Amino acid sequence: MKVTFIGGARTVTGSKTLLESNGYRILIDCGQFQGVKALRELNWEPLPILPSTIDCVLLTHGHLDHCGWLPRLVSQGFDGKIYCTSPTKDIAKLILLDSAKIQEEEAQKANEGKYSKHEVAEPLYDVAQAERVFPLFTVVKENKKVALEAEISAVFSNAGHILGASSISLHAEGKTLVFSGDIGREDDVLMFPPKKPIEADYVFLESTYGNRIHPEEDVKSLLEKYISTTISGGGNVVIPSFAVERAQTLMYLLWQLKEEGRLPHVPYIIDTPMGISVLEVFQRNQSWHKLPLKDCIEMSKMFDKITDYQETIEAIYDKRPKVIIAASGMVTGGRVLSYLERYIGLSQTLVILVGYQAEGTRGRQLLEGASDIKMRGKYFPVHAKIVEIEGLSAHGDQEDLVHWLSDLKKAPQKVFIVHGENEPAKALQEQIEARYSYECIIPVIGQTFEI
Missing domain, CATH: 3.60.15.10 (Ribonuclease Z/Hydroxyacylglutathione hydrolase-like)
Structure with a gap:
């Protein structure tokens, strides 16, 4: 053998x-x-x-x-x-x-x-x-x-x-x-x-x-602080997320914060068609996770779910401050690039990285303080604030x-x-x-x- x-x-x-x-x-x-x-x-x-x-x-x-x-x-x-x-x-x-x-x-x-x-x-x-x-x-x-x-x-x-x-x-x-x-x-x-x-x-x-060793950090309090501070400054929060498990975890934690009255009243967007489909997989496989079916259904109501790319464009040019969860988690492709092309150069923007960033990915470059990143053949200066919540891994x-x-x-x-x-x-x-x-x-x- x-x-x-x-x-x-x-x-x-x-x-x-x-x-x-x-x-x-x-x-x-x-x-x-x-x-x-x-x-x-x-x-x-x-x-x-x-x-x-x-x-x-x-x-x-x-x-x-x-x-x-x-x-x-x-x-x-x-x-x-x-x-x-x-x-x-x-x-x-x-x-x-x-x-x-x-x-x-x-x-x-x-x-x-x-x-x-x-x-x-x-x-x-x-x-x-x-x-x-x-x-x-x-x-x-x-x-x-x-x-x-x-x-x-x-x-x-x-x-x-x-x-x-x-x-x-x-x-x-x-x-x-x-x-x-x-x-x-x-x-x-x-x-x-x-x-x-x-x-x-x-x-x-x-x-x-x-x-x-993952830090002992209060993930919900960090999300509350980062989102509230950015929104009050008129900025947008962009969270590149893996569509499977991470997006659902974020949705669940943000829904809990909303129920507790700890989040500002702005649009909360989930822009990953696959992540939305995974919610249905969660509902069909209750024995594989801790999330009660009732909570899974309720938390979904909080988010504007985007599946069509034209809706993505409309969200990008919506001038209201907002929170966006979009794939991909390591910023290697997907819808999140469209948001970052628009927002990465603005100092009011906050990008929250919530998972492992492999060597050579844009996510790793952002984490390591890159002054610009290349997307779709063009270089974009990075003026947004970049933070990591390791406790969400x-x-x-x-x-x-x-x-x-x-x-x-x-x-x-x-x-x-x-x-x-x-x-x-x-x-x-x-x-x-x-x-x-x-x-x-x-x-x-x-x-x-x-x-």
Whole structure:
């Protein structure tokens, strides 16, 4: 048996891990690379093996960095089953369609504006290619053994993080391999705590926040302070948000503040068609989250929900101060760019970053104090105030990740530290070795191990 790290190694994007056992090939996650150009260009590269030779895909959850390369995989010949939970199926379909539409739109704009370095800009995949993925989704139940092949099985267990997110225990050749996926927080606003593994010969553990401890901060009070101060100064609040879980968490917290009389009376806009659709997924999957159905319905009434791009334009030129939640969370594309093109150069504007900002993304540039950012081929000066609320992250921090290993009955043979940049991965390795004396390895993309 051997494992090859095709993506998600020393980076937080492009998660793809290939497991080969007795001629059977399993791909755990099939994510899209985001961030710096060198990583994004990997999306155009072929896999080290033919997609047609992969027997199945196991999908931990529906975020783009875990599912966003599936259309390429299918278009290049993969026709096996894609195993995932029911909420992950729903969310992945939304995310892949949204991603395809954004890529089509951006390719069209690049061609019209002639700012692409290529003679003709093309999307990584289009809507038709995204839709060809959908018939391959095969829904699994939480905590139920799924037979993949005669002597290989898998069990999906709740990982917190976002709706439907799972860790996967894979049983093959008498060994148990546990793939963490993205681990949520013990005290998340909407998600239940992640389920910890009990047995594992090999662990593949994410390390997104492997070097950080989330601050003990009153998120609601911070939102109240930032919004009230900005609105009273006649400015707009722009919150780039991941459409899945983060947007719903923000809506819930803002609704609570409104019910408590702690927010100014201005328009509150949710401009992410996918985020609006995810609300329906929340309502259909009550067992996967803490949000009561009644609250889910009530909080939705507070927001002006924008789905049509013409409504986006009208909102942008509405002179009233307002609060806008718009995708994408790392400012890599989507509707939030249209708002920032208008507002990033105004000193009255406040941009609140509420999630992990990967290396090379506009969100990371803003966080690090960039004086200007490039959007759609043009540079825009940054005069807006940029703040971060780290307490809204859906990722577990270093303590959460170390604690996730605490129920293991015996030491695993190896812990592979994945899905993290170099510093977080190294810091997590040191903590795990100090706490448990487990052998940890930080693989690089393309590396193969016999196990």
